[in-house]
Amino acid sequence: MLRPWRTFPLRCPSSATAHCTFFCFVESRMDAKARTFPGDGNTLSSSASRAPPRQVHVSGEAAEDGPISLQEWRGWGCVSPVPTMVTEVIEDLKLLEEDADAPMSFGGTGGKLQGEFKVEEDKKHRAKYQALGDSEKKLQFFAARQIACRLLGSRNYLCQKCWLPMDDCMCSKVLPCSMWHGMRFWVYMHPKDFLRQNNTGKLLWQLFGVEAATLCLFGIAEDEEIMWNTFRLAGKSKVWCLYPNKSALTESVQETFSRAKFQSQRASIAERNEDGILNFVLIDGTWSNSAAMFRRLKEQAKMVWGEDDLPCISLATGASAMHKLRPQPSWDRTCTAAAAIGLMSELQAITEFSSYSLDKQAESVEYALQVLLEALTARRLRMGRSITRKVRHTINIC
Ligand SMILES: [Zn+2]
Numbered sequence: 001m002l003r004p005w006r007t008f009p010l011r012c013p014s015s016a017t018a019h020c021t022f023f024c025f026v027e028s029r030m031d032a033k034a035r036t037f038p039g040d041g042n043t044l045s046s047s048a049s050r051a052p053p054r055q056v057h058v059s060g061e062a063a064e065d066g067p068i069s070l071q072e073w074r075g076w077g078c079v080s081p082v083p084t085m086v087t088e089v090i091e092d093l094k095l096l097e098e099d100a101d102a103p104m105s106f107g108g109t110g111g112k113l114q115g116e117f118k119v120e121e122d123k124k125h126r127a128k129y130q131a132l133g134d135s136e137k138k139l140q141f142f143a144a145r146q147i148a149c150r151l152l153g154s155r156n157y158l159c160q161k162c163w164l165p166m167d168d169c170m171c172s173k174v175l176p177c178s179m180w181h182g183m184r185f186w187v188y189m190h191p192k193d194f195l196r197q198n199n200t201g202k203l204l205w206q207l208f209g210v211e212a213a214t215l216c217l218f219g220i221a222e223d224e225e226i227m228w229n230t231f232r233l234a235g236k237s238k239v240w241c242l243y244p245n246k247s248a249l250t251e252s253v254q255e256t257f258s259r260a261k262f263q264s265q266r267a268s269i270a271e272r273n274e275d276g277i278l279n280f281v282l283i284d285g286t287w288s289n290s291a292a293m294f295r296r297l298k299e300q301a302k303m304v305w306g307e308d309d310l311p312c313i314s315l316a317t318g319a320s321a322m323h324k325l326r327p328q329p330s331w332d333r334t335c336t337a338a339a340a341i342g343l344m345s346e347l348q349a350i351t352e353f354s355s356y357s358l359d360k361q362a363e364s365v366e367y368a369l370q371v372l373l374e375a376l377t378a379r380r381l382r383m384g385r386s387i388t389r390k391v392r393h394t395i396n397i398c
Pocket residue numbers: 159160161162163164169170171172
């Protein structure tokens with residue numbers, strides 16, 4: 001999985017497997033097999049991976065079988081109300097389950113329908129997608145369906161906080177931490193990354209809370225509205241996207257925040273006693289998805305500010321500055337959490353930001369990344385899958 005953070009030349013997506021990082025390695029193998037039942041007590045053996053797929057009944061009476069409540073939705077880290085289109089998709093799935101007389105079942109990464117029900121649902125959702133007139137509706141339907149399936153497939157299987165299977169929950173090892181209140185992350189996440197075990201964007205709100213690091217799901221109107229309303233109020237001068245903007249000059253953290261114009265803006269914000277919170281959008285999707293996500297951000301920026309110019313910054317240093325003491329980073333240095341670490345580290349180096357302990361906050365993200373890496377490794381071993389020399393080497397230099 002390649003992420004778009006760095007300014008130095010990016011590898012093409014196809015080369016990602018050649019430079020296989022631990023994250024993409026775990027993901028590709030783990031995704032391949034149907035999931036086991038949670039707590040089936042047999043997950044230590046490799047036979048667990050041959051256990052039948054999970055069945056989910058949305059039409060049941062019990063709360064865990066019903067539609068998604070606000071509490072459940074927020075439990076996963078979301079901040080919006082339960083999206084209307086997600087609820088509609090779940091209702092449609094429920095009706096289809098009744099009509100087709102085939103139980104809904106999930107495998108794979110949490111959102112993959114399986115069996116007879118999948119065949120029926122495929123026909124139905126394709127027809128619905130085709131019938132939708134404009135591309136905006138199509139995108140919203142795509143996002144809602146992805147998210148609905150992931151929600152249902154992950155229910156009672158994944159820990160809501162860390163998005164790992166409950167047997168592998170890492171929450172007790174992650175200590176929440178305060179982030180400097182003068183900045184806010186927006187984790188702009190592709191629906192296909194939602195509830196992924198190896199997603200690293202989730203670590204940010206797990207550590208800092210949803211007010212400091214807020215999830216915004218691509219294509220979910222309720223989420224995007226919250227984000228853009230905040231940006232509208234903040235003003236364009238306090239919003240940046242971490243992405244190399246090819247159509248305009250991308251500035252480094254140093255260039256953006258050291259220059260006189262920024263400094264004088266900060267002074268006048270302080271005089272007016274405004275909060276002056278700096279908003280940073282982290283695009284949390286694979287390299288191939290991130291182009292569409294960035295395009296959408298630009299379109300929305302144009303609607304809000306009337307200009308097709310979303311301020312972009314990119315990290316100048318890559319991973320080397322964050323890993324002064326280590327010969328190599330132990331995790332995918334292009335992952336979303338690593339981008340947050342990079343940004344905090346680069347801001348720390350600027351005098352104006354040097355007193356906010358951003359280096360300590362960056363360290364806590366780094367620690368959480370290591371915990372996640374260990375949890376994914378332990379899971380892999382528990383499932384009876386091998387850890388190759390290459391992966392072991394990567395783990396050893398943590
Ligand atoms: Zn957990």
